[in-house]
Each structure stands twice: as C-alpha cells, then as structure tokens.
Amino acid sequence: MFGYINIDKKRLLCGEYEVYKGIYCSLCKQMGKEYSFLSRFVLSYDCTFFAMLVMSLQDECPSFSQGRCRFNPFKKCSFCSKDEKALSLASAVCISTTYFKLIDNINDSPFYKRIFYRLLQPFFSHWRKKSKRNYPSIDKAVEDMMKNQSVAESNAECSVDEACHPTAQMLSKICEMIPEFIESDKLSDINTSKRILSTFGYHLGRWIYLIDAIDDIKDDIKHKSFNPFILNYGSDYEFYKDKVEALLNHALSEVLLSYNLLEKGRFDSIINNIIAFGMPIKQNEVLGCSDKNNIEE
Amino acid sequence: MTNPYVVLGVSEFATDEEIKTKYRELAKKYHPDNYADSPLADVAEQKMKEINEAYDAICEMRRNGGSSSTNYSNYGSSSSYTRTAYPDVRRLIQDGRLDDAMQILNGVSPTSRDAEWYFLMGMIYSRKGFSEQAYSYFQRAYQMNPQNSEFAAAFNSMNSRRTYQNPGYNTYDAGCSACDICTGILCADACCNCCGGRGMCC
Numbered sequence: 203m204f205g206y207i208n209i210d211k212k213r214l215l216c217g218e219y220e221v222y223k224g225i226y227c228s229l230c231k232q233m234g235k236e237y238s239f240l241s242r243f244v245l246s247y248d249c250t251f252f253a254m255l256v257m258s259l260q261d262e263c264p265s266f267s268q269g270r271c272r273f274n275p276f277k278k279c280s281f282c283s284k285d286e287k288a289l290s291l292a293s294a295v296c297i298s299t300t301y302f303k304l305i306d307n308i309n310d311s312p313f314y315k316r317i318f319y320r321l322l323q324p325f326f327s328h329w330r331k332k333s334k335r336n337y338p339s340i341d342k343a344v345e346d347m348m349k350n351q352s353v354a355e356s357n358a359e360c361s362v363d364e365a366c367h368p369t370a371q372m373l374s375k376i377c378e379m380i381p382e383f384i385e386s387d388k389l390s391d392i393n394t395s396k397r398i399l400s401t402f403g404y405h406l407g408r409w410i411y412l413i414d415a416i417d418d419i420k421d422d423i424k425h426k427s428f429n430p431f432i433l434n435y436g437s438d439y440e441f442y443k444d445k446v447e448a449l450l451n452h453a454l455s456e457v458l459l460s461y462n463l464l465e466k467g468r469f470d471s472i473i474n475n476i477i478a479f480g481m482p483i484k485q486n487e488v489l490g491c492s493d494k495n496n497i498e499e
Numbered sequence: 500m501t502n503p504y505v506v507l508g509v510s511e512f513a514t515d516e517e518i519k520t521k522y523r524e525l526a527k528k529y530h531p532d533n534y535a536d537s538p539l540a541d542v543a544e545q546k547m548k549e550i551n552e553a554y555d556a557i558c559e560m561r562r563n564g565g566s567s568s569t570n571y572s573n574y575g576s577s578s579s580y581t582r583t584a585y586p587d588v589r590r591l592i593q594d595g596r597l598d599d600a601m602q603i604l605n606g607v608s609p610t611s612r613d614a615e616w617y618f619l620m621g622m623i624y625s626r627k628g629f630s631e632q633a634y635s636y637f638q639r640a641y642q643m644n645p646q647n648s649e650f651a652a653a654f655n656s657m658n659s660r661r662t663y664q665n666p667g668y669n670t671y672d673a674g675c676s677a678c679d680i681c682t683g684i685l686c687a688d689a690c691c692n693c694c695g696g697r698g699m700c701c
Contacts, residue, residue, distance in 0.1 A: 361629075361631065361632065362631045363624070363628075363629035363630070363631045363632050364629075367628075367629075370628060394542055397538070397539065397542065398539060398542060401537065401538055401539055401628075404628045405628065408628065408630075448634075448661035448662070449630070449631060449661070451660060451661050451662060452630050452634075452657070452660045452661045453630070455660040456537065456628075456630070456660070459533055459534065459537065459539075460537070460539055462528055462529070463529075463539055463542050463543060463546060
C-alpha cells in the first residue's frame with residue numbers, strides 16, 4: 203500500500219527538490235528520535251507527502267539546516283530545525299499504518315513469511331503503542347480501516363467501491379484532522395477546509411487502494427487472496443484494464459479538483475507536481491508494467 | 500473586501516490582457532461543471548463567485564481609472580433548474596443527507612424508476628465517493644433519456660474525468676509555462692527567506 207505517491211523529479215525546480223528531500227530526511231530523523239533507529243526503515247514517500255501537506259498549510263515556517271545522513275556519513279542532508287509538529291504527525295501516520303499492514307501480512311502470508319513478520323511484530327507493536335499514545339485519533343482511524351476492510355473482504359459480493367471505502371475513509375479522516383492539529387491563518391474557514399480535506403483524502407485513499415490492488419493482482423491470483431478486481435471482473439486482467447484506468451483517472455482528478463479548492467500553501471507547486479505528474483506517471487508505470495509481465499508470461 | 504488582485508493572484512501592474520487570461524484560467528479551473536457531482540459543489544461555487552467579483556471589481560477600477568475597458572462575459576453557475584419529479588430528494592442531496600435521499604429513492608418501485616431516478620442515484624453515489632457505481636447509474640440515466648442536458652452533462656463530465664481530458668490536467672498539459680517558472684521561483688524564494696539566508700537553496 204506504500205510508495206505510490208511520488209514526485210516527478212524532472213518537472214521540479216532544484217530548490218523544490220531540495221525542499222522535498224529535506225522533508226524526507228527530517229521525517230527520517232524524527233522517526234529515529236521519536237520511535238527508534240530501526241523505525242527509520244519503514245519511512246515511505248507517502249508519509250513525506252502527508253508531512254509536506256501539513257507543513258504547507260501551517261503558519262510556522264519550516265527552516266532548514268545542514269546535517270549529515272545517519273546511513274551515509276558522506277552525504278549531506280538538510281533537516282528542518284523546528285516544525286516538529288508536522289513531522290511528528292506524519293511519523294505517527296507512518297507507524298500506525300505500517301503496524302496494521304504488518305498485522306495484515308501476518309494474517310494472509312504463506313507460512314515461512316509469517317514467521318518473519320512475527321519476529322518483527324514486537325518492535326512494531328512497541329512503536330505503535332507510542333504513536334497511539336501521542337495521537338489516539340490517528341491510530342483509531344487506521345484501526346477502523348482494518349476492521350472495515352476485513353468486513354468488506356469477507357463479503358462475497360463486495361463491489362470495487364465498497365472495497366476501496368475503508369482505505370479511502372481512513373485517509374479522509376486523517377486529512378480532515380489536519381486543521382485541528384495545526385495553527386493556520388491560511389485556512390480561513392475551518393469547516394470548509396475540513397470538508398475539502400476530507401474529500402481530498404477520500405479520493406486519495408481510493409486511488410492508493412485501487413493502484414495497490416491492480417499492482418498486486420498477479421500475486422493475488424497466485425495466492426488466491428482477496429482482490430476486488432478479480433472478484434468483480436474476473437482474473438483476466440487484460441479485458442478490463444481500461445476500466446481500471448478509468449477508475450484511477452477519476453479518483454485522481456477528484457483529488458486534484460478538491461485540492462484546487464484548498465487555500466494555497468507554501469509548498470503548493472510541489473504538491474501540484476505530485477498530483478498532476480508524479481501520480482499519473484506512477485499509474486502508467488503500474489498499468490504498463492503489469493501489461494509487460496502479461497506478455498512475458 | 501479583500502484585494503481583488505490577490506484573489507486572482509495577479510500583480511496590480513498586470514496588463515488587462517494578463518488579467519483576462521488569468522481570469523479565464525481560474526474560471527476554467529473552478530467551473531461549477533467540474534464539481535457538479537462532487538460534495539464540494541458549494542465550495543467551488545463560492546470560489547467562482549469570488550473570482551467573478553474580483554474580476555468585475557478590477558475591470559470597474561480600471562475603467563474608472565481611464566484604462567482601456569475590456570469586454571468580458573462572466574462564467575456563471577450552471578444551476579438551471581430542471582423540472583423534477585423528486586424535489587425532496589434533490590434537496591436532501593444538496594444538504595448532504597445522502598442516506599435519507601437514498602432511502603426515499605429505494606422506496607420507489609422498480610417499475611416506475613425513470614431516467615431521473617437513475618441520475619439521482621448516481622448523484623448520491625458520486626457524492627459518497629463511490630464513483631464506479633455512480634458511473635453505471637449516470638450511464639443508465641443517459642441511455643434512457645439522451646435528450647436531457649442534465650443527464651448528458653453528468654455522464655460526459657464523468658467520462659472526461661475517466662479519461663485524461665479534465666480541466667485539472669489540462670492546465671498542466673502545456674508543460675512548464677512561464678507562469679509555472681514564476682511561481683516555482685517564488686516558492687523557492689520563500690523557502691530561502693525562511694532559512695534566513697543560511698538555507699540550503701540560497
């Protein structure tokens with residue numbers, strides 16, 4: 203479910219790219235600080251996007267300073283020297299979602315993989331306890347998603363929309379919370395902003411779920427695991443590729459349309475780059491790639 | 500009232516032509532048609548209103564200031580009221596009470612479900628975010644009554660978003676325009692300022 207929200211590097215300005223990387227590195231550092239050194243490995247670009255969205259909207263200006271990367275001492279990184287609120291929020295989202303992803307993996311992986319995941323579980327549940335303590339509402343949203351997801355998956359007539367709903371709702375709730383956590387003059391009308399962010403999150407979640415489902419379709423066919431596309435359209439992916447693309451396009455355009463209504467934050471151009479270019483590119487990559495695999499088979 | 504130039508995002512020294520272009524671009528972006536089946540329809544309409552007012556105000560100011568007047572026609576909201584058999588359902592949808600609206604619609608016997616029934620059902624699903632179901636309902640409504648402009652608009656708008664022809668993407672189709680570069684530089688500049696000159700991008 204991770205790593206689909208990415209930038210389109212060639213369309214970013216150097217400065218913008220530096221800022222993006224800076225936020226990524228700061229988030230990594232923050233996770234090390236708040237959770238543990240190992241938790242840094244679960245950081246994803248999706249959470250960087252979330253951190254950037256929060257930073258973009260809040261009043262406090264992020265300020266960057268130079269430092270060294272913990273993993274590569276020869277590499278210089280920029281770190282946000284303050285602005286821990288956004289970073290801490292994003293790390294909590296990252297930890298909670300990864301924890302539940304792990305639980306999900308334990309439940310539907312083959313035996314030998316399950317042992318591996320079981321070994322990881324104590325670390326994750328320890329971190330998750332911390333993130334739950336810090337941001338109970340975020341953890342609750344993720345937990346609800348897991349529950350609703352298993353209910354949806356047990357339904358033999360689960361439509362594609364219903365399958366997307368839990369993930370979409372989770373992100374909708376998390377995005378909706380942003381104005382509560384931060385101080386922002388930009389968001390003139392809190393209730394409207396919350397509504398916009400809620401719709402934004404909903405379709406973002408939908409897109410992520412859909413692209414993840416289509417990306418995993420090969421494995422799901424092999425392991426006979428749940429996949430909304432197999433259930434509704436059958437296992438011959440080639441026949442309904444256009445349909446999937448239409449669904450993804452629609453979700454993405456809703457993301458962009460609702461984002462357009464939001465007040466412009468300081469990182470507007472980078473966020474726009476991600477939604478208008480980065481995500482469509484990823485989408486084509488996933489759809490195209492699966493295509494190629496099919497031919498090879 | 501807020502500064503109309505800020506609303507449009509143009510400089511006070513911009514030429515009439517620049518302002519007009521910017522206005523058109525924004526009007527296209529926030530056009531109510533894009534949001535017809537979205538739960539954010541009212542927010543978009545409000546935004547559109549602000550833009551129209553700002554543009555009017557600027558034109559008014561410039562005309563009085565002796566600047567060359569421009570002819571313009573406002574992009575209005577397309578809320579043409581159609582004759583409806585389900586006024587209460589429409590009202591509920593507008594108020595966001597989707598479950599209530601759906602309950603009423605489900606109460607209609609399957610034999611008397613007309614094109615508008617399918618259209619409204621699509622509307623409810625669309626507002627809930629269930630776009631796949633919404634799409635099939637819109638399609639059905641359009642097939643049953645292709646003459647109705649409302650059903651056709653909903654179906655076409657959905658279709659255009661399912662392909663890449665939506666206004667949101669189109670704004671970026673031209674690649675990196677001069678304007679993009681400007682905003683980009685502004686953004687980078689803002690970051691520099693934040694770091695007080697010690698920052699990484701200065």
